[in-house]
Amino acid sequence: MADFRYPMSHMNQPLIGIDKLLAESWNAVFKEWKQTLGWTLGIIFVPFLINIVFILPIIAEPRLGQNPFFQVISPILVWGASLYFLAGLFRYFLDKKTEVKVSFTDVVSLAWIGLLMALLLIPAFIFFILPGIWLSVAFSLAMPIYLKEGKKGWGALKTSYAIVKGRWWATFIRFLVPNLVYGIGVSVVFGVFSIIIGIVASIPVSSFIHALEQGSDISQALGTVGPAWFIGLPVILLAFIALAIVSSILLTLARTSVWTNIYKSLSETTTK
Numbered sequence: 001m002a003d004f005r006y007p008m009s010h011m012n013q014p015l016i017g018i019d020k021l022l023a024e025s026w027n028a029v030f031k032e033w034k035q036t037l038g039w040t041l042g043i044i045f046v047p048f049l050i051n052i053v054f055i056l057p058i059i060a061e062p063r064l065g066q067n068p069f070f071q072v073i074s075p076i077l078v079w080g081a082s083l084y085f086l087a088g089l090f091r092y093f094l095d096k097k098t099e100v101k102v103s104f105t106d107v108v109s110l111a112w113i114g115l116l117m118a119l120l121l122i123p124a125f126i127f128f129i130l131p132g133i134w135l136s137v138a139f140s141l142a143m144p145i146y147l148k149e150g151k152k153g154w155g156a157l158k159t160s161y162a163i164v165k166g167r168w169w170a171t172f173i174r175f176l177v178p179n180l181v182y183g184i185g186v187s188v189v190f191g192v193f194s195i196i197i198g199i200v201a202s203i204p205v206s207s208f209i210h211a212l213e214q215g216s217d218i219s220q221a222l223g224t225v226g227p228a229w230f231i232g233l234p235v236i237l238l239a240f241i242a243l244a245i246v247s248s249i250l251l252t253l254a255r256t257s258v259w260t261n262i263y264k265s266l267s268e269t270t271t272k
Contacts, residue, residue: 015170016265018177021258025178028093028257029250036092039100040249042085047078083110087147089252093260094148109152113142116157137172138164144263163266171262178258186247193243197236 033040054074058064084107091100117139125132141160145151151159164171 013269015167015174015269016261018174021174021178021261022181024261025182025254025257029253032092033249033253035098036089036253037249039085039089039092040252043082043089043252044245044248046081046085050074050077050081079111079114080107083107083114086256087143089256090144090147090260093256094144094264106147109146110143112153113146113156116153117142120157134168137168137175140164140171140175140259141263141266144260145267148263148267163270167266171266174262175258179255182251182254186251189247190243193240197240 028036051074054070058070064070084102087102087106087110088100091097091102120139121132121135124135138161139157141163142156145159146156149156149159
């Protein structure tokens with residue numbers, strides 16, 4: 001049986017600093033988005049499109065929603081697609097090679113790791129929330145461990161547990177702070193843009209409602225809005241959707257960079 005124990009000396013070696021984690025993720029966002037664009041777009045859009053493909057028939061024929069094929073196959077395909085593209089993005093950041101390959105075996109192995117984690121984490125969160133959080137951090141590096149070291153199933157989970165053990169708080173803080181920084185940043189940008197959209201959109205809407213209250217019919221009320229708004233509003237909404245997509249891409253890149261750099265730092269400062 002493989003020995004997943006590590007000497008205590010590794011705990012005295014400093015991990016990557018939060019400032020460097022932020023700097024590396026910032027660099028990934030603005031300098032490496034082209035190399036990773038296909039993978040990030042896949043993470044965002046492919047699961048969404050799979051859901052649409054399965055939802056449209058159910059809308060047309062609601063009884064299909066009770067069909068096991070739709071209930072089981074759709075989630076499996078969505079999960080598999082998410083793992084496929086996420087694995088590709090991880091592999092890029094782990095190896096920094098422009099040519100990244102992900103196989104069906106990789107998806108199955110990652111799915112198996114995910115199932116094993118679920119068997120441990122779901123009961124922990126249901127009955128004991130704090131142990132659930134503790135285990136989530138302890139097993140958080142199983143995916144990059146498999147993709148970089150090839151360890152599967154329990155081997156990936158045990159190795160993740162071993163390199164985090166003794167440095168749980170340091171690992172937790174390095175996950176928490178960058179995610180808070182990027183999460184708050186995106187929320188602020190979206191909040192400001194949403195307010196602007198709300199203000200702009202309220203002008204024609206208020207004019208339309210006011211005209212109706214004054215006794216105008218719908219065609220007359222629409223006339224008070226003006227043709228420019230019929231063009232402007234769709235443009236604003238498209239801009240908002242574009243911002244959402246770009247933000248999702250950049251946030252995904254930043255978080256993956258942080259994740260892989262934490263793994264690299266822990267593995268490099270842990271020697272057998």
